[in-house]
Amino acid sequence: MTTTTPLTIGILSFAHTHAASYARILSAMPDVEVLGTDPGPYDPGTVRGAGFAAEHGVTYVEDVASLLAKAPDAVVICAENTAHRELTELATVAGAHVLCEKPLATSDTDAAAMVAAADASGVILMTAYPVRFASAFTDLVARVRAGQLGEIYSILGTNNGKMPLAQRSWFTDPTRSGGGALVDHVVHVADLIDALLGEPAQEVHAVTNRILRADAGVGVETGGVVSVRYPSGVIATIDCSWSQPESAPTWGGLTLEVHGTAGSVRIDPFAAHVSGYDAGGELWAGFGADLDARMIDEFLDAVRTGRAPQPDGAVGARTLAVVTAAQRSVASGLPVPL
Incomplete structure (x- = not known):
């Protein structure tokens, strides 16, 4: 009979939209006890805090210190981007392994400090990049490794979604998010390219605008294109816009x-779906892994x-x-070397 080691996993904040998915997955595991805390602030009309925990089968703890005092084996950080470093450092000091939502941080200094904190405590730091686990991507990597595409010379990635204004407006608040569509969407595609090429970026040139939903007074970029040059000569272009309308049947999608x-x-890792219409309008339901x-x-x-899991903290930093x-x-209007 095969058994697995029981684990206690804490979820630090329910701010990120993925917190609901992680809570659902973890709470369904018979060998995992799930704790959660959510200090806020909350956007109006959102289900957060103890209400969110009850809805998702999570045992609620009043604050981060109290949760970490229960000595969880690991934590999943789903806080606003600017809180990632502080929560990671608190968790690593407590001896907890960390899975941190993307982006790993909002500055290179914070990302380096998070990696150093995990190393110093001898715990895992993993960055939450789920698209890395798509079968379409692992098949692509295998084909590239086998030489089926020859020498790679260019990559085009898109990551377009809805603008998160309604229930997670912190995404459009630079003091909590660190930026807009650049911060939210570039990292997912950059992770796939990082895994595919196995080399860090060498030079970046980007342009952005705030044309989308200008009427809402959004204070961050809502559309952007990023060109990245790699040491091997590969040039990658990433479209990172919040261009999906609110009426779209799904959040958006990613292609490479x-x-x-x-x-x-x-x-197109999210292409597998069934769609149609009912009395409420258009339907979209994904299937597969x-x-x-x-x-x-x-x-x-x-x-x-x-x-060591992948993608780890070093990937998150890169x-x-x-x-x-x-x-x-964007600030200088010029290409920037890394």
């Missing part, structure tokens, strides 16, 4: 096109076995560096 001297491949669940499985297996370079490029 890879072009080489012997062929090209395009993947739950990428969040695959990522959680990777993290928990690493916690139980002591191995992909954040693409974003911070893009922000500097």
